[in-house]
Amino acid sequence: MSETRTTCPYCGVGCGVIAREDEGKVSVRGDDAHPANFGRLCVKGAALGETTGLTGRLLYPEVAGARVSWEVATAETGARLRAIIDEYGPQAVAFYASGQLLTEDYYAANKLMKGFIGAANIDTNSRLCMSSAVTGYKRALGGDVVPCSYEDVENSDLVILVGSNAAWAHPVLYQRLVKAKQANAKMRVVVIDPRRTATCDIADQHLAIAPGSDAGLFVGLLRAIAQQRDVATFTDGAAALAAAQPWNIARVAAFCGLTEQEVAEFYAAFIAAPRAITLYTMGINQSASGSDKCNAIINVHLASGKFARPGCGPFSLTGQPNAMGGREVGGLATMLAAHMNFEPDDLARVARFWGTERLAQTPGLMAVDLFAAIGRGEVKAVWIMGTNPAVSLPDSHAVSQALAACPLVIVSEVAEDTETSRFAHIRFPALSWGEKNGTVTNSERRISRQRAFLPAPGEAKGDWWIIAQVAKALGYGDAFRWQHPHEVFCEHAALSGFENQGQRAFDISGLANLSRQAWDNLMPVRWPVCSTDKEWELTRGWRADGQLRMVPVRPQSTRARTGPLYPLLLNSGRIRDQWHTMTRTGTVARLMQHIDQPIVEVSPGDAAHFQLREGGLARITSLNGMMVAKVVIHAGQRQGSLFVPMHWNACFARLGKVNALVAAQTDPDSGQPESKQVAVRIAPWQPAWQGEIISREAVILPRHVQWWRKATDRLHHLTVCGDKRINDDLLALCQQRGWQAQIAQAGALWHLLAWEEGRLMLGMWSGPTLPAVDLALIRAAFSDGPQTAAERHALLSGHENGRPAQGRIVCSCFGVGEMRIQEAIAGGCRSVEALGLKLKCGTNCGSCVPELKGMLSPAPDFSRNLP
Ligand SMILES: Nc1nc2c(c(=O)[nH]1)N[C@H]1C(S)=C(S)[C@@H](COP(=O)(O)OP(=O)(O)OC[C@H]3O[C@@H](n4cnc5c(=O)[nH]c(N)nc54)[C@H](O)[C@@H]3O)O[C@H]1N2
Ligand SMILES: Nc1nc2c(c(=O)[nH]1)N[C@H]1C(S)=C(S)[C@@H](COP(=O)(O)OP(=O)(O)OC[C@H]3O[C@@H](n4cnc5c(=O)[nH]c(N)nc54)[C@H](O)[C@@H]3O)O[C@H]1N2
Ligand code: SF4
Numbered sequence: 001m002s003e004t005r006t007t008c009p010y011c012g013v014g015c016g017v018i019a020r021e022d023e024g025k026v027s028v029r030g031d032d033a034h035p036a037n038f039g040r041l042c043v044k045g046a047a048l049g050e051t052t053g054l055t056g057r058l059l060y061p062e063v064a065g066a067r068v069s070w071e072v073a074t075a076e077t078g079a080r081l082r083a084i085i086d087e088y089g090p091q092a093v094a095f096y097a098s099g100q101l102l103t104e105d106y107y108a109a110n111k112l113m114k115g116f117i118g119a120a121n122i123d124t125n126s127r128l129c130m131s132s133a134v135t136g137y138k139r140a141l142g143g144d145v146v147p148c149s150y151e152d153v154e155n156s157d158l159v160i161l162v163g164s165n166a167a168w169a170h171p172v173l174y175q176r177l178v179k180a181k182q183a184n185a186k187m188r189v190v191v192i193d194p195r196r197t198a199t200c201d202i203a204d205q206h207l208a209i210a211p212g213s214d215a216g217l218f219v220g221l222l223r224a225i226a227q228q229r230d231v232a233t234f235t236d237g238a239a240a241l242a243a244a245q246p247w248n249i250a251r252v253a254a255f256c257g258l259t260e261q262e263v264a265e266f267y268a269a270f271i272a273a274p275r276a277i278t279l280y281t282m283g284i285n286q287s288a289s290g291s292d293k294c295n296a297i298i299n300v301h302l303a304s305g306k307f308a309r310p311g312c313g314p315f316s317l318t319g320q321p322n323a324m325g326g327r328e329v330g331g332l333a334t335m336l337a338a339h340m341n342f343e344p345d346d347l348a349r350v351a352r353f354w355g356t357e358r359l360a361q362t363p364g365l366m367a368v369d370l371f372a373a374i375g376r377g378e379v380k381a382v383w384i385m386g387t388n389p390a391v392s393l394p395d396s397h398a399v400s401q402a403l404a405a406c407p408l409v410i411v412s413e414v415a416e417d418t419e420t421s422r423f424a425h426i427r428f429p430a431l432s433w434g435e436k437n438g439t440v441t442n443s444e445r446r447i448s449r450q451r452a453f454l455p456a457p458g459e460a461k462g463d464w465w466i467i468a469q470v471a472k473a474l475g476y477g478d479a480f481r482w483q484h485p486h487e488v489f490c491e492h493a494a495l496s497g498f499e500n501q502g503q504r505a506f507d508i509s510g511l512a513n514l515s516r517q518a519w520d521n522l523m524p525v526r527w528p529v530c531s532t533d534k535e536w537e538l539t540r541g542w543r544a545d546g547q548l549r550m551v552p553v554r555p556q557s558t559r560a561r562t563g564p565l566y567p568l569l570l571n572s573g574r575i576r577d578q579w580h581t582m583t584r585t586g587t588v589a590r591l592m593q594h595i596d597q598p599i600v601e602v603s604p605g606d607a608a609h610f611q612l613r614e615g616g617l618a619r620i621t622s623l624n625g626m627m628v629a630k631v632v633i634h635a636g637q638r639q640g641s642l643f644v645p646m647h648w649n650a651c652f653a654r655l656g657k658v659n660a661l662v663a664a665q666t667d668p669d670s671g672q673p674e675s676k677q678v679a680v681r682i683a684p685w686q687p688a689w690q691g692e693i694i695s696r697e698a699v700i701l702p703r704h705v706q707w708w709r710k711a712t713d714r715l716h717h718l719t720v721c722g723d724k725r726i727n728d729d730l731l732a733l734c735q736q737r738g739w740q741a742q743i744a745q746a747g748a749l750w751h752l753l754a755w756e757e758g759r760l761m762l763g764m765w766s767g768p769t770l771p772a773v774d775l776a777l778i779r780a781a782f783s784d785g786p787q788t789a790a791e792r793h794a795l796l797s798g799h800e801n802g803r804p805a806q807g808r809i810v811c812s813c814f815g816v817g818e819m820r821i822q823e824a825i826a827g828g829c830r831s832v833e834a835l836g837l838k839l840k841c842g843t844n845c846g847s848c849v850p851e852l853k854g855m856l857s858p859a860p861d862f863s864r865n866l867p
């Protein structure tokens with residue numbers, strides 16, 4: 001038994017985790033000493049121990065689908081890249097990396113691409129996530145500096161969450177806010193989001209803003225502030241104010257779909273608050289004018305003086321565990337390295353430091369353009385590391401076509417099967433969380449260690465190592481001699497301080513000389529960590545003139561336009577218990593209890609208008625594509641907009657992927673796609689039959705069947721439906737395998753059990769609607785096998801008579817279902833605390849508390865409909 005302090009690999013809160021490994025069994029708990037979480041974990045973090053198994057892992061290098069040695073794989077990669085570079089030049093090669101790589105991996109990838117291959121075509125999934133925020137900070141502050149900390153969130157008078165569902169996406173930070181608000185009766189919370197989310201649970205004001213209209217609200221706020229303060233002291237302050245002049249309260253209210261009173265109340269609260277902090281995430285960034293929205297937010301903090309003081313500031317929350325680390329190394333096509341840009345002095349300096357004559361001189365292709373260039377055949381080789389672009393980029397059909405036609409696709413992955421890796425010619429097995437070793441930086445600029453506590457499985461290797469091997473194969477070995485990630489880190493830290501007399505904000509040169517042991521033991525630390533006493537202040541601008549700048553913002557409508565054919569706007573985002581493309585959370589049964597298939601949230605008015613039924617299925621169609629989802633009628637959903645999760649994809653469902661519908665519209669300044677708004681139509685779909693299939697081995701279904709894969713331990717579980725029955729297909733399968741089929745048929749009901757020498761191999765329970773089957777009973781039948789005739793009979797019917805069902809799971813930490821909670825409420829539990837005492841629900845991570853409250857409240861409650 002051993003314990004290791006490490007960091008959670010999911011969201012940008014960056015919680016400290018203590019992992020314990022006991023004869024192969026991993027368990028985790030929050031690290032009390034970590035300043036991001038002080039011991040708390042959310043449900044995803046708490047389930048980390050369940051994700052360390054090796055099922056579904058990619059464990060060996062592969063070329064053309066065949067296992068090869070590392071020597072062969074890296075030599076082959078080097079030779080193929082070299083051939084393309086020699087024939088078409090370095091611009092024909094690209095890397096597409098991830099905010100989930102460690103800083104050391106990221107640094108190595110950036111160095112190889114920009115420094116030695118000699119093109120800047122290294123972009124990352126952060127383009128889909130943070131790039132508008134980066135542009136906003138750089139334009140205003142002259143550097144990519146996040147000027148806030150989690151303590152500022154706790155110690156503010158007014159906390160504004162805009163385009164952020166922190167209750168689900170940054171749960172531990174949200175819990176810190178909940179606690180701070182409980183302790184400070186004067187604190188006010190405003191949530192700005194077109195939908196009423198779980199985050200609204202603590203809101204004093206919820207502004208259900210029209211999709212994409214946030215810039216109007218903040219530009220109007222600038223105008224209101226300027227009526228009382230002089231803002232012309234900032235560079236371009238007068239211009240920003242001139243742009244804001246037309247935005248009086250009436251115009252803002254009309255543009256944002258709010259009442260004048262709501263707007264006025266918000267403005268008055270902001271102006272009156274001694275301290276105010278604005279947390280913003282994807283509802284702001286993922287927009288074709290996202291950079292301007294970020295600057296509209298930063299402008300009001302500068303103008304009001306609620307900036308660079310405790311409890312104040314524009315705080316962009318990072319999504320991925322190391323989005324910040326990527327920004328620090330400069331791992332975007334539009335940055336050079338360590339907060340340096342494609343400017344003569346910076347170029348010369350980085351070339352000197354890396355000892356290269358091949359340094360890229362101009363920015364490279366940003367994500368959406370990069371995949372378009374692959375599609376046009378201009379980029380002929382792409383190396384994808386730690387991201388799943390066939391799922392997460394907009395217009396995924398075009399992305400898949402581009403990958404299918406690309407002459408060389410290399411994928412570094414931990415998962416064996418992803419939509420992207422299906423296109424790979426070369427696959428590298430990467431070390432996963434718990435095995436890899438390095439650093440990550442969270443939203444508040446805090447660098448923490450991810451430490452290995454598990455042995456490397458199969459032949460998996462750290463991403464930095466794989467990159468260094470390919471660099472060697474390309475002939476650049478001298479610059480990639482590292483033997484350990486500690487050496488990569490020190491080089492990165494040294495570059496941050498190299499010829500940095502206080503011009504560049506990012507400086508961790510104080511860590512450049514850490515010994516291996518000191519690096520191993522590094523405690524969480526916020527940057528800067530300078531090696532000399534330099535001036536480092538948040539109040540200064542990081543441009544040569546040292547000034548802070550306002551950006552004139554002219555609010556724009558969404559690029560997506562609704563009309564008679566596509567009358568609704570589709571919004572997409574996160575659900576509480578899944579992580580992105582589900583490669584690591586989609587197989588954990590506990591994490592699929594909360595929501596187990598793609599849903600679409602619809603307002604009651606739209607549901608009536610489009611004849612959608614709660615729990616029924618619907619087809620959603622845009623100009624780009626189509627998906628199928630289960631209807632959830634949600635009173636907190638704005639009329640005219642729909643919401644679907646971003647997570648499902650071809651590995652987990654047929655037609656479950658939202659990016660099949662999203663158009664590739666991007667912000668001209670940041671290149672970030674407008675992922676939050678797509679013009680769509682919706683129509684109910686009543687399939688002729690629905691059912692559950694549970695089997696020992698994977699079943700391949702005909703193309704006309706709609707299916708959703710459910711997470712189960714060891715078994716395969718598909719929920720299925722369609723217009724054409726598949727009874728004969730399954731009987732044919734039984735015959736082919738020599739399984740004995742036992743059938744129960746009554747009208748449209750059709751149940752099948754397939755046996756092989758008394759062992760249950762497959763079961764299907766189907767009917768005109770989805771039969772309610774007892775999954776626990778069925779699972780047990782696969783492990784023990786029913787003993788008596790009565791048991792077999794119960795199994796064929798799908799449930800044991802009289803056994804109470806759990807209902808939908810609300811508390812994933814303790815597996816507490818809706819029915820038990822309702823029973824407890826009926827039995828006298830009147831508060832969340834009382835429910836917690838009786839059932840334990842809500843007492844661990846707390847992220848189901850908003851739902852518990854909803855179930856307790858007698859008023860017409862929106863959370864009952866919450867998925
Ligand atoms: N459970 C879970 N947590 C995660 C992740 C995950 O996959 N799962 N991913 C992590 C990552 S990488 C990221 S980037 C973060 C994202 O964290 P968030 O940005 O908080 O999450 P989202 O659900 O994408 O979007 C947030 C909200 O934006 C709202 N929104 C949409 N359009 C608009 C608009 O025009 N204006 C406003 N004001 N709001 C709008 C949506 O309704 C949604 O509630 O989450 C991180 N945390
Ligand atoms: N419509 C819509 N689209 C969106 C969004 C949205 O809100 N709406 N959100 C966007 C945002 S904010 C983001 S961040 C992206 C996320 O989208 P992606 O980055 O595509 O999603 P992930 O599933 O996190 O992909 C990470 C991949 O890396 C693998 N992996 C995990 N650890 C390692 C490792 O250590 N090394 C290597 N080599 N591989 C590893 C995982 O198995 C997984 O396949 O999606 C974006 N797309
Ligand atoms: S809030 Fe949850 S997912 Fe995010 S870092 Fe903490 S434990 Fe991990």
Ligand SMILES: [Mo]
Pocket residue numbers: 128129130319320
């Ligand atoms: Mo993200």
